[in-house]
Amino acid sequence: xxxxxxxxxxxxxxxxxxxxxxxxxxxxxxxxxxxxxxxxxxxxxxxxxxxxxxxxxxxxxxxxxxxxxxxxxxxxxxxxxxxxxxxxxxxxxxxxxxxxxxxxxxxxxxxxxxxxxxxxxxxxxxxxxxxxxxxxxxxxxxxxxxxxxxxxxxxxxxxxxxxxxxxxxxxxxxxxxxxxxxxxxxxxxxxxxxxxxxxxxxxxxxxxxxxxxxxxxxxxxxxxxxxxxxxxxxxxxxxxxxxxxxxxxxxxxxxxxxxxxxxxxxxxxxxxxxxxxxxxxxxxxxxxxxxxxxxxxxxxxxxxxxxxxxxxxxxxxxxxxxxxxx
Amino acid sequence: xxxxxxxxxxxxxxxxxxxxxxxxxxxxxxxxxxxxxxxxxxxxxxxxxxxxxxxxxxxxxxxxxxxxxxxxxxxxxxxxxxxxxxxxxxxxxxxxxxxxxxxxxxxxxxxxxxxxxxxxxxxxxxxxxxxxxxxxxxxxxxxxxxxxxxxxxxxxxxxxxxxxxxxxxxxxxxxxxxxxxxxxxxxxxxxxxxxxxxxxxxxxxxxxxxxxxxxxxxxxxxxxxxxxxxxxxxxxxxxxxxxxxxxxxxxxxxxxxxxxxxxxxxxxxxxxxxxxxxxxxxxxxxxxxxxxxxxxxxxxxxxxxxxxxxxxxxxxxxxxxxxxxxxxxxxxxxxxxxxxxxxxxxxxxxxxxxxxxxxxxxxxxxxxxxxxxxxxxxxxxxxxxxxxxxxxxxxxxxxxxxxxxxxxxxxxxxxxxxxxxxxxxxxxxxxxxxxxxxxxxxxxxxxxxx
Numbered sequence: 001x002x003x004x005x006x007x008x009x010x011x012x013x014x015x016x017x018x019x020x021x022x023x024x025x026x027x028x029x030x031x032x033x034x035x036x037x038x039x040x041x042x043x044x045x046x047x048x049x050x051x052x053x054x055x056x057x058x059x060x061x062x063x064x065x066x067x068x069x070x071x072x073x074x075x076x077x078x079x080x081x082x083x084x085x086x087x088x089x090x091x092x093x094x095x096x097x098x099x100x101x102x103x104x105x106x107x108x109x110x111x112x113x114x115x116x117x118x119x120x121x122x123x124x125x126x127x128x129x130x131x132x133x134x135x136x137x138x139x140x141x142x143x144x145x146x147x148x149x150x151x152x153x154x155x156x157x158x159x160x161x162x163x164x165x166x167x168x169x170x171x172x173x174x175x176x177x178x179x180x181x182x183x184x185x186x187x188x189x190x191x192x193x194x195x196x197x198x199x200x201x202x203x204x205x206x207x208x209x210x211x212x213x214x215x216x217x218x219x220x221x222x223x224x225x226x227x228x229x230x231x232x233x234x235x236x237x238x239x240x241x242x243x244x245x246x247x248x249x250x251x252x253x254x255x256x257x258x259x260x261x262x263x264x265x266x267x268x269x270x271x272x273x274x275x276x277x278x279x280x281x282x283x284x285x286x287x288x289x290x291x292x293x294x295x296x297x298x299x300x301x302x303x304x305x306x307x308x309x310x311x312x313x314x315x316x317x318x319x320x321x322x323x324x325x326x
Numbered sequence: 327x328x329x330x331x332x333x334x335x336x337x338x339x340x341x342x343x344x345x346x347x348x349x350x351x352x353x354x355x356x357x358x359x360x361x362x363x364x365x366x367x368x369x370x371x372x373x374x375x376x377x378x379x380x381x382x383x384x385x386x387x388x389x390x391x392x393x394x395x396x397x398x399x400x401x402x403x404x405x406x407x408x409x410x411x412x413x414x415x416x417x418x419x420x421x422x423x424x425x426x427x428x429x430x431x432x433x434x435x436x437x438x439x440x441x442x443x444x445x446x447x448x449x450x451x452x453x454x455x456x457x458x459x460x461x462x463x464x465x466x467x468x469x470x471x472x473x474x475x476x477x478x479x480x481x482x483x484x485x486x487x488x489x490x491x492x493x494x495x496x497x498x499x500x501x502x503x504x505x506x507x508x509x510x511x512x513x514x515x516x517x518x519x520x521x522x523x524x525x526x527x528x529x530x531x532x533x534x535x536x537x538x539x540x541x542x543x544x545x546x547x548x549x550x551x552x553x554x555x556x557x558x559x560x561x562x563x564x565x566x567x568x569x570x571x572x573x574x575x576x577x578x579x580x581x582x583x584x585x586x587x588x589x590x591x592x593x594x595x596x597x598x599x600x601x602x603x604x605x606x607x608x609x610x611x612x613x614x615x616x617x618x619x620x621x622x623x624x625x626x627x628x629x630x631x632x633x634x635x636x637x638x639x640x641x642x643x644x645x646x647x648x649x650x651x652x653x654x655x656x657x658x659x660x661x662x663x664x665x666x667x668x669x670x671x672x673x674x675x676x677x678x679x680x681x682x683x684x685x686x687x688x689x690x691x692x693x694x695x696x697x698x699x700x701x702x703x704x705x706x707x708x709x710x711x712x713x714x715x716x717x718x719x720x721x722x723x724x725x726x727x728x729x730x731x732x733x734x735x736x737x738x739x740x741x742x743x744x745x746x747x748x749x750x751x752x753x754x755x756x757x758x759x760x761x762x763x764x765x766x767x768x769x770x771x772x773x774x775x776x
Binding site: 130251 | 363366367368369371372376409435436437438439441467468469470471472473474475478481504522523524549551552553554555556558559578579580581582584585604668697
């Protein structure tokens with residue numbers, strides 16, 4: 001059975017799956033359209049597999065921010081494949097291309113993208129990332145989702161630096177009906193998070209969502225501050241934080257790799273939240289991050305509404321990218 | 327640094343070619359590919375790169391490269407020249423309305439840094455141009471956005487005009503301009519909500535604001551880390567609003583910022599300012615040449631020199647230079663130098679400006695922590711005068727005393743002494759380089775300056 005048929009079957013077998021993939025499809029409409037149209041267009045224009053064809057393929061992938069190194073590796077592999085299978089016509093290559101892309105996502109991956117949230121005990125989730133990627137908004141959305149699932153959720157305003165950050169989280173607390181633990185602006189974030197953990201313990205919360213201030217990954221002091229926050233969490237609850245989520249703006253280019261590297265080093269990132277995927281940005285850098293650092297994407301932000309947060313499903317993501325080609 | 331700079335890339339390419347007396351057309355092709363990769367890695371849009379590389383190739387095939395003894399340097403020179411030309415001249419001027427107030431509209435995607443930039447711009451107008459600005463909170467959508475601008479306003483002591491979240495942004499903007507006229511403000515800076523360039527409804531709202539207040543400037547605020555999509559964003563905003571300029575934010579990160587080039591190439595609108603830090607005075611005029619260096623990964627020597635000139639005592643600097651040359655640099659000089667460097671700004675920022683610094687042994691993994699500076703200072707100040715003059719006096723009982731005096735562990739004292747010695751070695755490299763001829767440059771520290 002071909003790869004596409006596999007995927008297609010998977011998504012037409014149940015209504016629920018259809019619903020999920022519809023949401024992805026609408027969220028990724030722009031990505032999908034431009035990417036697969038370009039690919040189809042390319043294949044139509046170049047009947048023969050040659051150097052120009054590969055150069056243009058390179059450009060299509062790069063235009064999706066896939067990451068220069070990843071693209072170069074991929075194209076090299078394809079060139080080998082072409083030689084091995086003696087492929088001459090470009091339409092024979094279509095499936096190979098998509099197959100390779102999916103492999104990068106799924107290679108050696110047995111874990112699900114579900115969040116590590118314990119059934120009967122407190123789970124702590126720490127959110128990290130550079131400025132303006134949507135950490136606080138993501139926390140609001142996730143709080144709403146967890147609340148819908150019947151969990152008792154507590155928020156901690158660990159961004160004590162940016163003007164209006166505490167108030168922003170407060171608004172989300174009100175919207176979602178979750179309590180917010182906070183101190184005044186300018187206080188020590190580790191101390192605020194400590195308070196949050198104590199409050200979560202004494203109030204019997206199921207999930208504690210910790211906001212932190214946005215910081216650029218090359219600021220050593222600020223990254224140290226973040227490591228300290230993590231250490232405080234570890235000290236209070238030995239197996240916490242249960243997730244450290246790096247929030248990544250889908251419009252970010254190659255720098256996302258450096259972000260993933262540095263934040264992992266400081267806080268041992270366990271997953272990525274890819275935000276703002278409802279624009280024209282492709283978020284292709286996720287491929288490179290997966291390939292080079294093996295960090296999975298766990299959640300996807302697809303809009304500004306409280307409900308616009310989806311669990312990342314690599315198959316659905318890929319389906320969204322390629323559905324027009326099937 | 328996450329990526330190799332173009333200079334390093336070309337150097338390694340050329341190394342492969344050495345032995346040849348001349349550069350062939352094929353070699354130029356290889357070099358062009360390196361240029362292309364470097365630009366793509368810097369997030370320059372691939373279409374822009376394509377046109378650009380075609381132009382470079384044309385020039386490079388010409389005699390200026392083929393007959394040059396240093397073809398790599400020549401290519402870099404051409405690339406940098408073309409890049410600088412493409413990015414336009416310096417244009418950090420802000421329009422002035424015939425009749426005040428001058429109205430500035432800030433637009434952009436979510437999280438680009440509009441509110442912070444709004445505050446910085448107001449601060450700049452007041453500080454450098456002695457103007458009286460009014461901030462307008464027209465982001466009624468994002469939770470606590472108004473609050474954020476108010477906090478920024480309070481920090482700067484600049485008034486903020488707001489009407490809460492129930493009044494439409496168009497109405498807020500209109501009333502704000504009226505208010506500014508009555509109260510004789512020179513500038514009105516309108517902070518709008520972040521929005522996607524494909525969100526027709528919200529883009530239409532921006533158009534309505536534009537029609538009702540007729541702004542003199544419309545600035546698109548763009549995150550310097552933006553990837554290939556920067557082109558789509560800028561194109562759309564420009565098509566709908568006819569932008570007057572661009573502000574690039576978060577350039578204090580380690581991004582190359584190729585988005586700057588993409589945006590300029592696609593919209594042909596000038597980049598006017600860059601945001602280089604979280605503090606409210608960290609907004610600088612845009613220098614095309616420096617941006618070109620940065621995109622190519624060549625460091626920013628000009629800014630470094632400028633900062634040094636701003637803050638360094640010329641006479642002391644000269645003395646220091648002498649000492650560096652003669653290798654008679656001691657801990658007293660070290661202390662003095664530290665004081666001077668501290669006055670220049672964050673150290674990691676300065677290090678990033680030194681071309682090739684990331685390649686240098688000893689500097690490669692230096693993590694700059696300002697707090698450590700305080701410790702270092704304490705250690706040096708715990709030394710006796712004799713010890714500062716002659717570090718070779720150091721023995722274990724002296725070290726113990728210094729550790730006690732400074733309240734730092736003895737391992738730290740040892741580390742500092744070791745680093746000091748390494749630094750002296752490095753200085754020899756520097757001074758050797760300054761006077762050296764081309765062939766004598768030390769390996770691993772090749773000044774990619776033309």
